[in-house]
Amino acid sequence: MNVEAANVSKRFGVYTALDDVSLEVPAGSLLALLGPSGSGKTTLLRVIAGLEVPDSGRIVIGGEDVTRRPPRQRNVGLVFQHYALFGHMSVFENVAFGLRVRGLPQREVQERVEELLAYVQLEGLGCRFPAELSGGQRQRVALARALAIRPKVLLLDEPFGALDAKVRVELRQSLRRLHEEMHLTSIFVTHDQEEAFEVADEVVVMNRGRIEQVGAPHHLFQCPANAFVADFLGDVNVLHGCVSCGRASFGGLEIPYPEYPGETPLPATAYLRNHEMELRRTGNGEMHVAVRIAHAKNTGPAVKLMLIAQPCRSTLHLELRPEEWERLGLAIGDTAYIVPRRLSVFVTEGPATQTTLGKE
Amino acid sequence: MMDERRIVRILLTTLALGFLGLFLVVPLVLVFAQAFSAGLGAYVAAIAQPDALSAIRLSLIVALITVPLNTIFGLAAGWSIGKFDFRGKGLLVTLIELPVAVSPVVSGLVFVLLFGAQGLAGGWLAARGIEVIFAVPGIVLATTFVTFPYVARELIAFMQSQGNEAEEAALVLGAGGVQTFLRVTLPNIKWSLLYGVIQANARTLGEFGAVSVVSGHIRGETNTIPLHVEILYNEYSFAAAFSVASLLVVVALLTLAAKRAVGWRAARRRAAAERAAIHRETGWADRPSARTSSLPGGRPAAKVTTVEV
Known part of the structure; x- marks a missing residue:
């Protein structure tokens, strides 16, 4: 079933958690809500589940307006970040809860719960209590419990958040598999870019109660809509400069910027990714930025460099293979040049431009 | 030579035990010693005396009304304060604590001022022949007021956590x-609730100050156990006074035992949770399984297999 949020706003006192958010989740897709803490992603999930009533806007699930409906009439499955298992009930009763409150006969409950426990590979643990389970096992109980009521939409709040690193990576694949086998519309919240990109078909980047960009992982990475998205997606270096007369200039680096033909210079930011720039001993004319090598650390597989861009004093980070570093023959304190292959330019409030430089 | 730390330890332990003995154990023993000073027959007679039986009955009636009221109030307060955010929540929490902070005598006086013959509602009540002060309703009201924080604050703290x-x-x-x-x-919340109820019950049976103000000390009618003990004591019937008082001591000991048992149950559940947290296990994707399982949707599943690379 498709899920739609239309112009949803939600405030808690003076704090705006959701600011006119609109989003369409097509039926059967697996979507990640990605953003830093306080970006409104969990609130959006809770509004969809019906645990929060939006101040304005509508929630439509499967074509029906459910904005004013209580959670129990929405038929969604929700997995809480800390699982929220019922501590006084056995694993079996936890999974059975949604079926029992619906008044299903004992035989059906028994059958369905056993089926689900087998699916999440917890058969035989039905009579244990949540306190006797590990984190990963609790997560699976929470999942089975949410699935028991045959929801059309599965919502997961930081599903990997409370688990240790190894289990997290394994669970990503499990979630992907589950989504494909169950034909659900799934939405999960995460603050981890890697998780969102690896698991989701589509990623929604949120910040301060607004949606910054929606797109497939590779699209977001290649064409970030604005400075926040570029920054949040990580591993970027920032250069400060300005735009005027259809050109953007960042120290020695000048590129065309036809979007702004005005003469008054506007401050601008260029984002370049680690793997999309090259370090050289000498410049190549126009397309370079002079840098001073502030710090170099050989960590074994890579040499991590800290560079200070000469014109704007911003700090750049770059990793080289040790043999590349050897070949350049540079030392701390030397001046070198950065030649970007690709960079994104943002003027405050202006549209983003992606420029691919040179051959590629 | 003795280690200095050990000397300090022994000193402090002796001090604590001495204090405990002087202020708790000795009085406790004395109560029973005095109660049985005139022999077992006198002990039973003091308790079986009609006025004493009436006091016991009244105390039990008050407890039967007060404790359920407090339970309902405590649940409502715990639920609203622990689960919801609203304006004035801090003020409400402070108000709930009020009866603990105010002297019971003042609490009693408040009800006399409200419902007494000279009080705000006194004339209205008298005209309808309703007795509150110097009667059972007044005792129930005063006791409820004094004891109502006990269940509430236990639940508020627990439900908030x-x-x-x-x-x-x-x-x-x-x-x-x-x-x-x-x-x-x-x-x-059942263990917290039970804990609060036990405390409220102990306080109800033992309440003296507020009840003393509103009761009027009418023998055989408005005397609770503590008031009856005072009357006997003032009449120099020491053995009888201590005999009745020993009932309250027994209630106190039972309360302690019950609280201990309830507290132990709660602690055991916490410990189980901690043990489980230590005993970790990896997730479900790492367990290779070549079984074909039927999906909860009723559709046949693909083989659930994970291959380690």
């Missing part, structure tokens, strides 16, 4: 408000 997640999970899973309360909230 628990948060709302379990209830929210129940709602999403399709439970209504009543079902959520009965199936999720109540089982979760």
